[in-house]
Amino acid sequence: MDQTQTPLFSALRRHAGSGPVQFHIPGHKKGAGMDLEFRQFMGDNALSIDLINIAPLDDLHNPAGVILEAQRLAAEAFGADYTFFSVQGTSGAIMAMIMSVVGEGDKILVPRNVHKSVMTAIILAGALPVFIPPVMDRRIGISHGITVQEVERALDLHPDARAVLIINPTYFGVAANLREIVRIAHGRRVPVIVDEAHGVHVHFHDDLPLSAMQAGADMAATSVHKLGGSLTQSSILNVRRGLVDPKRVQALLSMLTTTSTSYLLLASLDAARRNLAVNGSAALERTIRLAQEARRRINEISGLYCFGEEILDSEAAYDLDPTKLTIHVRELGITGYEAEKWLRKHYNIEVELSDLYNLLCIVTPGDTEAEIDLLVKALRRLAEENANPKAARDIIVRMPQIPRLALSPRDAFYAATESVPLKEADGRIIAEFIMVYPPGIPILMPGEIITRENIEYIEEPLRVGLSVQGPEDKTIGNVKVIVETSAIP
């Protein structure tokens, strides 16, 4: 196939260029009927291809023309048998992926630190999650992926599991030994489905971790918009033939997708795929060099640490995407949150995320030496002006014990609930999520039985100022639990 072609984007340009008289939505009609300031800011080119599924432009819900061609080119570029475009972010792709392999009462193995779209899909499907604890890295206070051994153990304990979900690479760029996980799961004919939100680019350079498709996984929800150059919210779902049914995947994607699909998003996927396929390797070569140079310079700054391959010492921390710069600021005696605010105030720098101990900065083909120089300069001043090593806090990343599931997350979600004081919730079934940051691992999920240990685990981080998120009551004085009907005497 000719990867220099963009069938969908080109069809949109041709169509807009032919000057069609539009008696269809969107009612702004190439911008003429919209707010003038917005129109001028957006530009008439973009507005002229803000179109809908009229016949010449195909239909994402039943593609047979230019969208199908664009998806086929993407499948070839990503090493998949089928690629489906998503205009509902990777969240939409993840939900379709999960709901295509599990239904009511089916077990699915998932890492405990999954994205909320995974739990949403499990609730909607009525599936039963079997949680696997991720490996905690106590040196930097983050969690990695899950190990091959844990997956094997979980499959031994739950031979009826219908799928294994892996997050690969993690937000911080750490990859597990995915090929081995796939080998073990496939040995039992269990499909491996991958949350590849942070790994669209890895497929396009040999020095990056293996992509889900390269590792032999069955499906991967891959955020083209995050690191692959398409517009925000556009994403893809890659599928391998064999253990999953592509027709069912297409049907579920369609069920979960708006009927008014944005052609701006779809065209941006088509163009991003071309750019990755044609220029990706060279662009990533530069990006990796830029990020490695940044890492080296950051590590020369006293009080800062930006990890590299030296942390790869387990099956969960098996490979690294060096374009992610996780900058550990703990030894300066400040938090990642404070460092984020300082960089915003003094250098107008916006980072990807911060937590108690770290900042995360991503480097992409959109960066040049100028941005890296500014980041290093800003970090140097941050370290000079804020160093107070005596204030450095210890790293607390305890892994909460995973509670017992009493009800399926769906039954818990739909059950009648009441609010009770956290202190008195021992033995009750929780109806909401409770998480502690860092490391961002849920302590309780809907349907689980609250234990005294969980209660203490929640109270402790609150005492030391860590952020506890999820419950309706932000003070965590009360939690929502399932109403228990007492037996008729």
Ligand SMILES: Cc1ncc(COP(=O)(O)O)c(C=O)c1O
């Ligand atoms: C690990 C992970 N999975 C899935 C998603 C969802 O992606 P999207 O925002 O494209 O819906 C995210 C988003 O941040 C994520 O971090």
